[in-house]
Amino acid sequence: xxxxxxxxxxxxxxxxxxxxxxxxxxxxxxxxxxxxxxxxxxxxxxxxxxxxxxxxxxxxxxxxxxxxxxxxxxxxxxxxxxxxxxxxxxxxxxxxxxxxxxxxxxxxxxxxxxxxxxxxxxxxxxxxxxx
Numbered sequence: 001x002x003x004x005x006x007x008x009x010x011x012x013x014x015x016x017x018x019x020x021x022x023x024x025x026x027x028x029x030x031x032x033x034x035x036x037x038x039x040x041x042x043x044x045x046x047x048x049x050x051x052x053x054x055x056x057x058x059x060x061x062x063x064x065x066x067x068x069x070x071x072x073x074x075x076x077x078x079x080x081x082x083x084x085x086x087x088x089x090x091x092x093x094x095x096x097x098x099x100x101x102x103x104x105x106x107x108x109x110x111x112x113x114x115x116x117x118x119x120x121x122x123x124x125x126x127x128x129x130x131x
Contacts, residue, residue, distance in 0.1 A: 001088045001091070001092070002088050002089065002092060004088075005086060005087075005088040005089070010083070010086065013084075018081060018082070018084055019082050019084070021081055021082075022078045022079065022080070022081030022082025022083065023078065023082050024078070025074060025077060025078030025081055025082075026074075026075050026078030026079050026082060027078070028074060028078070029071045029072065029073070029074030029075030029076075029077070029078055030071070030075055031071075032059070032060055032067060032068075032070060032071030032074060033068055033071030033072050033074075033075060034071075035058075035059045035060075035067075035071075036056075036059060036060060036061065036067035036068035036070075036071055037068050039056050039057075039058055039059060039061060039067075040056060040068060043056055053114060053115075055111065055115060055118065055121075060128065061123075062121075062123070063123060063124065063128035063129070064104070064123055064124050064125060064126055064127065064128055065104065065107050065108040065111050065123050065124070065125050065126070066100070066103070066104035066107045066108065066125060066126050069100040069101070069103060069104045069107075069126055070104070070126050070127065070128070072096060072100055073093075073096055073097050073100055073101070073126070076089075076092055076093040076096045076097075077093045077097075079092070079093065080092070080093040100126070101125075101126055104125045104126035105125045105126070105131075107125070108123070108124075108125035108126075111123075
């Protein structure tokens with residue numbers, strides 16, 4: 001859907017402020033996503049085969065339980081902004097949110113149930129300071 005839009009249907013226009021803002025938002029989301037994924041990968045390496053879960057720390061994990069999902073949502077939102085809110089791009093951002101946000105809520109509930117001390121961290125599920 002996106003490839004067809006970009007190759008066949010997207011208007012050819014000079015990049016404007018919205019394009020640059022969207023690219024900056026996308027890059028921010030990418031940085032958050034890569035950092036969060038690396039944090040989670042390193043948690044797995046530290047397990048030493050015990051099967052124990054650990055609380056991720058650092059970066060946006062200090063504010064949300066699912067920093068990797070937040071980064072992904074920000075990436076696709078930036079893509080939609082950069083496209084000038086083209087329908088296929090906005091649709092993909094909305095569908096990404098609709099898929100990842102409930103999963104973030106489930107991860108948050110898991111951490112709250114698994115670790116009694118997790119409540120003291122005051123983290124939100126997916127969106128810093130909000131939800």
